[in-house]
Amino acid sequence: MGIRCAAFLFDLDGVLVDSRAVVERVCRLWAARLGVDPDALLRVAHGRRTRDTARILAPHLDPVQEAAWIDKAELLDTEGLVEVPGVKRFLTSLPAGAWAVVTSCAPDLARLRLSTVGIPIPDVVVTSDDVSNGKPAPDGYRLGAQRLGVDPRSCVVFEDAPPGVAAGLAAGARVVALRTTHPTTEFAGATAVIADFTAARARREKNGFVVTIA
Numbered sequence: 001m002g003i004r005c006a007a008f009l010f011d012l013d014g015v016l017v018d019s020r021a022v023v024e025r026v027c028r029l030w031a032a033r034l035g036v037d038p039d040a041l042l043r044v045a046h047g048r049r050t051r052d053t054a055r056i057l058a059p060h061l062d063p064v065q066e067a068a069w070i071d072k073a074e075l076l077d078t079e080g081l082v083e084v085p086g087v088k089r090f091l092t093s094l095p096a097g098a099w100a101v102v103t104s105c106a107p108d109l110a111r112l113r114l115s116t117v118g119i120p121i122p123d124v125v126v127t128s129d130d131v132s133n134g135k136p137a138p139d140g141y142r143l144g145a146q147r148l149g150v151d152p153r154s155c156v157v158f159e160d161a162p163p164g165v166a167a168g169l170a171a172g173a174r175v176v177a178l179r180t181t182h183p184t185t186e187f188a189g190a191t192a193v194i195a196d197f198t199a200a201r202a203r204r205e206k207n208g209f210v211v212t213i214a
Contacts, residue, residue, distance in 0.1 A: 015178055100147065
């Protein structure tokens, strides 16, 4: 399969960095703090901003305070962070100005996770602090495309969670989903679903790029 595009927009957790070990450890601690079922929290949390997850599961608590608590816990935990297979090779095939990260993380956490696994921090990083509405709203992906100077409809979004897939589609982009945190059945609307970047290739052409998914 070949997908033509002008630029690339990457979610972070589950797409560039496999952070499942950290996320699950901290979410279980957070679930105990909230007094909710940890499995229910994990089903909601992937792909969403922390404060949005708090509003859904614990509307009686201050979402900003809860986000600060979990951000602090995650900044102290890097054990088990690894790159998603093949991602460094894929990124090195792209010009610096052709890709951006669009994440539900806070800025410090995004930088920590990328640097911990040795992924370069791109010029454009859109975080939870940059948008009024988090995923599944399209705001982050629209802003990422704007900062790259392209139309979001000309972008390919790489995502691993249903809220992120919905956000990419709502922005008008084509979405390639990675089944690192969710099964293929949860990626309605995705152009393709891949395990990781091992078999993915990006080739530059005169008017953009062609992404090949084996």
